[in-house]
Amino acid sequence: NLARLIAHCRQEDYSFIFIPDDFPAHMKAVIREELGQKVHDLSSIGGILRFHPDFYQEFRPNFKCRIFGTRQFPLKTASFYFYGCSYSGPIRNNPVFQACHHVPLLKWRGCSYCPSALSGKKISCARLGHLLKKQMDYLRKGLPSLRIIEVPSPFTRDFIRAFTGLLKRSSLRSLSFLVFFRPDDMVKNRIEMEDLLRLMKRKGCSFLVENIGFENFSGKELLLLNRGYGPEMNGEALKTFFYFKKKYPDTWITRNTSASFILFGPFTTVQDLKANITGILKLKRYFSAFYRISFNKLRIQKNTPVYYLCRKAGLLNQKSVSPDYRFRDTRVRRIHENFLKLMGTIPPQDHDMRILSFLFKSIKRND
16 A cells, blocks of 8 residues: 555655654655655644745646545545635734834735735635635546645635535535634634534534644734734633534544744743743643644744844844844843754653743743
8 A cells, every 4th residue: 555655646746745743653764765855744734835935826736745644634535735824914003013114014914924925925715715616626526535735725704604605515525624723713713613613514524723823922922923913812712722622523633733832033032931831831731632832933034024123133144045043132042052952852752841841941040
């Protein structure tokens, strides 16, 4: 079976091949050896696709992905990939960026670091519905099972309603949808989401929830990221997430779900780190049920608002080929350096608690 799958991947010439973290190690090694640099861990799918230059193009005939399914990540007849951001709040209303006098900022809408905002290709609800229908039509004509289709998607109220209507009219059943969510999307659209989940349950479909982007528990950092919500939204989103998990266990599948945080940014302070660790530990009974917690450094793109802000503050690293920055707070820089050293030494099963313990102690020493 593995030989056939590898032959299929070669024939289809996939741009990316993703393997779930629980895939048998010896089989994963064979796939990597045979298919090379195209193979990645499933946990990295968001970062890889999100920063791919072609990801935000509506039609990509040569851009295809393949996911290997396992019992932990049970892909069904076909899988659709939803990634996107419904938030389009203008940056000009954000006090953090008032001192940055750049013309692009006057028109910027969305998160201050987001490549989808940079591309200017926030897809409309009507257009997205058309693309989804087109992909479903393609599926009826014999799409190979376990293939993944990427559709950048804002989970707005209008889109959820349109998606519900499309699924209701479709004769297709047992579809899997790999999804990423913003916390506020789940909270603000809870009623519409539940209507959709009830329909999906009847049709044997499922949401494979890959990631929830909580990003931060510091109000100052969320403002810098221009996320459009405060720290309290994360707690509400967790309650909504686990409500769906309990009520729709076979439809809202969370066995591989990660919670992501942007802990380190150019203007992060020790107090910001403290707010994050305190927030996570306060809600530990929720976060402990996630497959993993992802702790990240903010990745900046050229010509984004946060890039201009770093440049104005003199924090850009001029020697770096891609945009990079120095931390303004030297204590945060030291914590981040030790954080990187620790990351390479701990096994996956101990990852979350070891990192939290390390950060808690580091913050206590520097507070």
